Amino acid sequence: MRRSSRLIMTAASICWLLGAGGLASAETTTVLWGPFPMPPATSEGPGDLEGISGTSGLASFVAGLLGAEVDIGPIPKPCSNCYITAVRPNMVDANGDTLNFNTGGMLHHVLVANIDEPDVFCRPGFSGAINLMGLFAGGNERFFAAGNERTHFTEQPGYGYRVDSGDDWVLVYHLMNMQPVARDFYFEIEFDHVSSGVEATRPMWVDFDQCDDSERDSPVGYSDVNKWQWKSDRSGYIRTIGGHVHDQGISIAWENVSRGSNIYTSVAGYAAGAGSAPVGPGSGTDAMHPTDYNIVGSDPLGLGSYMGHIADMTVGYPNGRIKKKNNMVTHTQYHHSQTPGEGEGDMGIMIASFDEDFCITDFWCF
Ligand SMILES: [Cu+2]
CATH class of the missing domain: 2.60.120 (Jelly Rolls)
Structure with a gap:
């Protein structure tokens, strides 16, 4: 049919x-x-x-x-x-x-x-x-x-x-x-x-390979090398945010360096014993770099249908503040047993709903 x-x-x-x-x-x-x-x-x-x-x-x-x-x-x-x-x-x-x-x-x-x-x-x-x-x-x-x-x-x-x-x-x-x-x-x-x-939000596409094909390779072993930096050109709050990484990914976070705060860390989820789970921990140095990925116990499609591949990413409601000229950076943790095959690069993406301040001039919102 x-x-x-x-x-x-x-x-x-x-x-x-x-x-x-x-x-x-x-x-x-x-x-x-x-x-x-x-x-x-x-x-x-x-x-x-x-x-x-x-x-x-x-x-x-x-x-x-x-x-x-x-x-x-x-x-x-x-x-x-x-x-x-x-x-x-x-x-x-x-x-x-x-x-x-x-x-x-x-x-x-x-x-x-x-x-x-x-x-x-x-x-x-x-x-x-x-x-x-x-x-x-x-x-x-x-x-x-x-x-x-x-x-x-x-x-x-x-x-x-x-x-x-x-x-x-x-x-x-x-x-x-x-x-x-x-x-x-x-x-x-x-x-x-x-x-x-409801109030309209503006979508924000946060990507460690921003404006390109979104794919970069992470090295074998632990990595948080693929960062993306952005100096904000607007002010507002992140109301909702989720992430996307590939197999052997642990987490992706978006940090507001200027304010010393983490907007949110989206953590990957795998079934217990999943064959494509990260082969080692995250660095655990701070909230942007958790040690552990999540072990998920269920999924709407049935966990077995993923056959050991990544099955979940967390979504959060941080109400995180970003002001104009704040420096933002992504942190994407992978722990690889090998580099991904040709044409199967890693990804590090977050999608956020941004509740933008109403600014008549910079004076009001800066
Ligand atoms: Cu992808």
Whole structure:
């Protein structure tokens, strides 16, 4: 059965308390994005697809030049003129069955960007695919991503990501098929959203390989060498933040050096005895460098389906302060038995919801 991108259901509403504001009800909408035609695995290795989808006009031309365009039409949004308050990603086959290591499918990563708004860090320009797309599309605001661990990102109550009716979304992804047959893969993503009653946050994409392909190799043994530094050009609070690392990753943290504070440390989770867990501890020197990764006891998809690979990253609600001109730095801990294979670089990414101060001039917010 061949299916195409669409909204597949609108589930019952859920409710939560919004501070003193009373009850606001969130609707849940599940979208299906695809099909992504996966080549079969061969003796050379898994069937691999690195693609860009959802572009149109000049951005589509650029994606074509990059040789990465997979045309699945426009990317359906879960809602319009609304605020997204939670995202729960998954990957399925044409029958709707979950794809994971136990069924020969890996969601290396998928990044979702709104090409009608510029990104905080990577302005549209000539460096890197995402910047180039932005140059021709008008924007490249990276607002959500998932790795195979499929972390559920739930905003702190009272905040949400604004979706305007005219927003166009694009997907940048890398998928793997470990079965020796060609198959169609799909993203199946559940969104909670509200039409009003929350404050809009600005997404921040924190990345140790910022504005490039997000991949860098960490050395064998313990490492925290791939740092990314940023001098803030704005003031506000980090309301919600989560992380993404690959197998043998321990944690990723974002430190506000100027204020001597840690915004948040997202810690990786593995099943007990997982074969792809870090082979040694973190440095344990401070809150940004925990000694231990987490042993997780359960997972919505069933822990066994990860077959020993990374299964979780923590998400936090730090309300961490960043002021203009503060120096920020990332800390990404890996403890590797070997360097990752060709084209399988490590990642160190955090996605944050930033509640920006309203500043008429620097005088008010500095
Ligand atoms: Cu990744």
